[in-house]
Amino acid sequence: MELPKGFDLDLALELAGLSNDAYVQYDDYKSGKKWPGPEGYCLEAEFNAVYENKNLPIGFIASKGNDVYVSWRGTSSPEEWIEDAKFDQTDCSFLPGSVKVELGFHELYVTGKNGSSPQDVVLNFLKRKQVAGKLYVTGHSLGGALAVLNILDIAKNTVNKCPVLYSFAGPRAGSPDYASVYDGTISDSWRVVNSNDEVPKLPMKDTFGNHYEHVNTEFDITFGGKFIWEWGDDHSLTNYIKQLKKLSEL
Secondary structure (H helix, E strand, C coil): CCCCCCCCHHHHHHHHHHHHHHHHHHHHHHCCCCCCCCCCCEEEEEEEEEECCEEEEEEEEEEECCEEEEEECCCCCHHHHHHHCCCCEEECCCCCCCCEEEHHHHHHHHCCHHHCCHHHHHHHHHHHCCCCCCEEEEEECHHHHHHHHHHHHHHHHCCCCCCEEEEECCCCCECHHHHHHHHHHCCCEEEEEECCCCHHHCCCCEECCEECECCCCEEEECCCCCCHHHHHHHHCHHHHHHHHHHHHCC
C-alpha cells in the first residue's frame, strides 16, 4: 500500500500506543493502583475531567527526549460515547467570534474541579515548558475529538505553533467554521478512520440543524464490518493497531 505524502506509519503506531496508555491509566485508577506512566516515556502530568459527576482521569502528558506527547482517553465503547455525547453546539471558548463546537466535548475539555480543567493542565504545562522537539497530540474515539480541540487551542494560545495530530476513530468535533480555522492552522494532522466504524460518522453533518465537519486529513483503513453486532470491534483501538501493524508489514 502506498501511503499518502506526510503520513508516518511508525509514528501512527507509536501514538496509537500512547492513546491506548490513556485507557491503562484509567483502568489503574479504577483498580486503585498508581499508574506509573507509559513505558519508555517520562510522565510529566495527568489531567482529569468531570465525567458522570466524578473527577476521572482522561489523559496525560509525557515526554521522550526533546519530544512531548499529549494523549486523550476515549470512552470504553461506541454505545457509551453516543449515550454521553451532546449533539448541541456551543461557542468555542478559546477562539474569537462565534465558532461552534460540539457541546459535550467542549464541556469535558474546559471543565474541572478546583480550577484544574484538562485545558488548564495542558496549556499551563506548555506555558512553563519550552518544547525543544516535536509536540504530538493524540487520542481515540472521544479522545480523538478532545485532541482536535486541544491541538488548535495549543497552536492559538501557546508558543507551540506546529503541533502534530494523529487521532483514531474520532467523531466530528465542530462546525464547518471550526474545521476551516483548524485546517488553516494545523498543517500536520491525520485522522485514522476504519471505513466500517460508525463513530467517525457522528455527529452527522446536519444534526438537528447543527452543522458539523471533519478536520483534515483522513487516512482510511478497513477491517471488520461483516455484522452489525461487530460494531464495537470495528471501533476498537486494539483492532486499529492490529490493522496498522498489518500495513507496516506490507
